[in-house]
Amino acid sequence: MKLDQSQFDNNGEMAPPVSKPVHFFERMTARISGQTAAATSSPPPPNIKTKEALLLLQNYEETRQGWFWSTDKDGNLTYLTEAAAQTVGKTANDLVGTPFTQLFVGDEQARDNQRTLPFLLTKQTKFMELQLQAATTDEDICWWAVSGSPQFDKARNFTGFRGSGTNVTAQRRSVEDTARMAMFDSLTGLANRASMSKKLDTTLAAFQQQKRTCSIMLLDLDRFKIVNDTLGHPAGDKLLKQVAKRLIRAVGDAGEVSRLGGDEFQILLQDWEDRGDLGELANTIISVLSQPYSIEGSRCIIGASVGIAISPFDGLTSEDLVRSADLALYAAKGAGRGRFQFFARDLQQAAEDRRILEEDLRDALSKDELTLSYQPIVNVKNNTVTGFEALMRWNHPERGPISPALFIPIAEDTNLIGPMGEWALQKACKDAAKWPGNIRVAVNVSPIQFADDQLPHLVKQALKTSGLPPARLELEITESVFLGESAETEEMFTALKEIGVRLALDDFGTGYSSLSYLQTAPFDKIKIDQSFVRGANEPGSRNGAIIAAIVALAEALDMETTAEGIEALDELDWIRDLQVSHVQGYVYSMPVKNEQLCEKFESGDWVIMPEGPSKQRSERFSMFRKVGIIHDNSTYKTMVRNLSKTGALIEGIVDVPVGTRFVVDFGDGQIALSTVRRSMEQQQGIEFDQQLVDDGNGGLCTRNRVSPYLIAAAGMNIPNVPANFYPKEVAPQINGALPAFYTTDSWKAG
Ligand code: C2E
Numbered sequence: 001m002k003l004d005q006s007q008f009d010n011n012g013e014m015a016p017p018v019s020k021p022v023h024f025f026e027r028m029t030a031r032i033s034g035q036t037a038a039a040t041s042s043p044p045p046p047n048i049k050t051k052e053a054l055l056l057l058q059n060y061e062e063t064r065q066g067w068f069w070s071t072d073k074d075g076n077l078t079y080l081t082e083a084a085a086q087t088v089g090k091t092a093n094d095l096v097g098t099p100f101t102q103l104f105v106g107d108e109q110a111r112d113n114q115r116t117l118p119f120l121l122t123k124q125t126k127f128m129e130l131q132l133q134a135a136t137t138d139e140d141i142c143w144w145a146v147s148g149s150p151q152f153d154k155a156r157n158f159t160g161f162r163g164s165g166t167n168v169t170a171q172r173r174s175v176e177d178t179a180r181m182a183m184f185d186s187l188t189g190l191a192n193r194a195s196m197s198k199k200l201d202t203t204l205a206a207f208q209q210q211k212r213t214c215s216i217m218l219l220d221l222d223r224f225k226i227v228n229d230t231l232g233h234p235a236g237d238k239l240l241k242q243v244a245k246r247l248i249r250a251v252g253d254a255g256e257v258s259r260l261g262g263d264e265f266q267i268l269l270q271d272w273e274d275r276g277d278l279g280e281l282a283n284t285i286i287s288v289l290s291q292p293y294s295i296e297g298s299r300c301i302i303g304a305s306v307g308i309a310i311s312p313f314d315g316l317t318s319e320d321l322v323r324s325a326d327l328a329l330y331a332a333k334g335a336g337r338g339r340f341q342f343f344a345r346d347l348q349q350a351a352e353d354r355r356i357l358e359e360d361l362r363d364a365l366s367k368d369e370l371t372l373s374y375q376p377i378v379n380v381k382n383n384t385v386t387g388f389e390a391l392m393r394w395n396h397p398e399r400g401p402i403s404p405a406l407f408i409p410i411a412e413d414t415n416l417i418g419p420m421g422e423w424a425l426q427k428a429c430k431d432a433a434k435w436p437g438n439i440r441v442a443v444n445v446s447p448i449q450f451a452d453d454q455l456p457h458l459v460k461q462a463l464k465t466s467g468l469p470p471a472r473l474e475l476e477i478t479e480s481v482f483l484g485e486s487a488e489t490e491e492m493f494t495a496l497k498e499i500g501v502r503l504a505l506d507d508f509g510t511g512y513s514s515l516s517y518l519q520t521a522p523f524d525k526i527k528i529d530q531s532f533v534r535g536a537n538e539p540g541s542r543n544g545a546i547i548a549a550i551v552a553l554a555e556a557l558d559m560e561t562t563a564e565g566i567e568a569l570d571e572l573d574w575i576r577d578l579q580v581s582h583v584q585g586y587v588y589s590m591p592v593k594n595e596q597l598c599e600k601f602e603s604g605d606w607v608i609m610p611e612g613p614s615k616q617r618s619e620r621f622s623m624f625r626k627v628g629i630i631h632d633n634s635t636y637k638t639m640v641r642n643l644s645k646t647g648a649l650i651e652g653i654v655d656v657p658v659g660t661r662f663v664v665d666f667g668d669g670q671i672a673l674s675t676v677r678r679s680m681e682q683q684q685g686i687e688f689d690q691q692l693v694d695d696g697n698g699g700l701c702t703r704n705r706v707s708p709y710l711i712a713a714a715g716m717n718i719p720n721v722p723a724n725f726y727p728k729e730v731a732p733q734i735n736g737a738l739p740a741f742y743t744t745d746s747w748k749a750g
């Protein structure tokens with residue numbers, strides 16, 4: 001349809017200026033209106049200027065930047081620009097005489113504006129830039145900004161509408177994109193920190209009203225920095241994308257995953273509070289993320305640590321809950337990574353301690369507080385020592401000996417591992433050079449040292465200064481950062497092998513335990529981790545079969561095998577049966593100081609006879625922890641002597657009949673129902689109704705806790721969960737009622 005004179009109504013007026021971005025259109029319509037405003041009774045004959053204006057409008061229509069429309073008084077189209085008709089898959093001729101509102105998507109999809117339009121039309125109200133979605137036939141979405149003015153004849157009778165429209169799809173999309181970008185992480189497509197924090201705020205506020213629980217997991221990738229530094233940032237980005245995918249798959253519908261930034265992720269789990277289930281999910285996540293990744297042809301392995309906090313127990317507001325989860329994460333990382341940790345109140349102190357340790361570790365080297373101990377590695381066939389592993393020791397001036405499992409990760413985080421590792425290398429070579437015969441020394445090399453291209457130089461330097469033959473130095477490398485097929489890793493292996501040192505794969509069985517490294521990397525030895533050896537005792541464990549496979553493969557590739565952490569004689573027998581060639585463990589010797597070693601070296605070859613308990617005991621946690629025992633209406637203070645998932649040995653109450661029901665109050669809302677199964681004067685063996693679960697930190701905890709809501713219902717208020725929120729003694733001591741049992745204190749006194 002072309003614009004012609006008939007499109008002007010009686011008084012010859014065109015619609016007033018409409019869509020703002022259409023400056024040209026504004027000017028043109030203004031011109032026509034200005035020209036015709038003076039018109040009186042009959043339509044003016046189109047003069048040259050009007051013709052010119054019409055042509056310009058027509059050209060403008062053809063540019064498809066904007067379109068015009070007009071209706072009769074019933075709202076049926078009397079004019080429509082061809083381009084607009086095409087957008088809805090029709091021609092203008094088809095549409096004339098049909099309702100104007102049909103140009104836009106129907107009622108069922110209608111948004112607010114679509115519903116407003118018919119109202120405006122019937123009310124004969126002028127409207128400007130109303131954003132409406134075109135009723136397109138294909139899947140392409142088109143948005144128009146539509147303006148319109150009611151028209152009246154001289155008698156002020158309404159004659160219809162006239163107006164214009166412009167396509168605003170692109171603007172709208174960019175607004176939507178900006179909104180999406182503000183809510184989502186552009187790299188992984190996960191919700192970002194801002195939107196997750198908002199969501200957590202609203203969830204917690206609602207859940208507090210509804211007395212529901214909600215957990216969050218904070219997750220941090222272990223050793224991500226090494227991948228980023230070694231393979232580059234684009235590779236790091238690719239890794240993060242894969243991590244996001246695996247996370248979504250692992251969590252499924254159970255919760256919502258977001259990326260907080262860097263290598264930090266958060267998972268929101270509504271109505272989750274069971275610590276058994278949470279621990280299981282955390283373990284699944286950790287193991288899924290610890291499987292190898294293939295990035296740009298390189299294989300790499302990272303790990304993950306998880307901190308868990310549960311509302312309302314560990315915080316009512318999002319700020320508190322996140323702070324709790326953060327502390328738990330910090331503790332999980334501090335405890336050796338690759339693990340989860342529930343928030344507990346004493347973590348605050350632990351975090352403080354760790355920060356002080358970090359400070360102190362900076363000076364440990366210069367203050368001579370570091371030493372090396374040596375633990376024999378013994379050939380099991382003839383009990384002959386073939387070498388020693390150098391293990392770093394830190395004797396803290398105030399806190400005494402600190403475990404390397406605690407301070408090595410701190411050293412790795414604070415870049416102290418470089419100088420500390422170099423010191424260990426030099427010292428171990430120097431000590432070993434004085435040992436007789438061919439006895440070897442094994443030195444642990446952190447992945448961070450391994451990624452440093454200065455390592456071969458440092459090794460050469462240490463050998464040269466000490467005079468130790470290269471074949472007597474063994475470097476222990478963990479599989480955890482095996483950047484297997486990356487060129488740098490291969491170069492490093494080649495450089496080290498050229499020096500002539502031996503290489504051992506340490507802690508095999510704790511990570512992904514891929515046998516494929518063994519074929520590709522030039523290892524001389526595999527060290528099977530103690531957790532793998534110990535786990536082999538558990539029913540249904542396939543570890544024994546796997547160890548047999550490792551041994552067979554190692555023999556075929558001419559490698560030695562060492563089983564670590566053998567403590568008992570039964571384990572030693574079992575390891576011998578599996579044909580493992582070497583053993584390192586307390587069954588032969590604890591790590592000892594170099595001076596003690598040298599004293600024993602006088603006889604040349606060194607033979608140690610294994611000694612130790614005949615059986616490895618099943619896992620029980622020996623401890624001295626105070627707990628409350630609630631019985632009838634009395635609370636007793638007792639000590640837990642040892643604790644397992646199924647029961648505990650408690651001490652402090654006297655002469656309790658077998659079968660007595662006890663409620664154990666572990667504090668922090670952890671309550672366990674139990675039955676006395678054995679009774680020995682002041683000690684009782686109790687069995688829990690419901691098994692305890694792993695607390696992620698080598699300890700145990702109850703699955704559920706008494707909800708603060710419940711306690712609030714009993715008359716206490718919970719503005720927030722304060723530090724000493726949970727009363728230690730849940731059952732009230734009823735006035736006048738006598739406790740059923742004596743305690744050791746009253747017993748002794750009596
Ligand atoms: P690792 O290299 O796997 O060392 C073996 C660990 O097992 C040592 O723990 C050793 O004392 C312990 N062990 C040996 N036999 C037994 C046993 O029969 N039972 C038990 N329960 N444990 C046994 P340690 O000395 O606490 O060292 C822990 C880890 O710290 C080492 O594990 C190693 O990864 C790291 N580490 C120690 N020294 C250094 C070092 O100089 N540099 C680096 N980068 N890491 C080190």
Ligand code: MG
Pocket residue numbers: 389444476506
């Ligand atoms: Mg080692």
Ligand code: MG
Pocket residue numbers: 506507508527529564
């Ligand atoms: Mg090891």
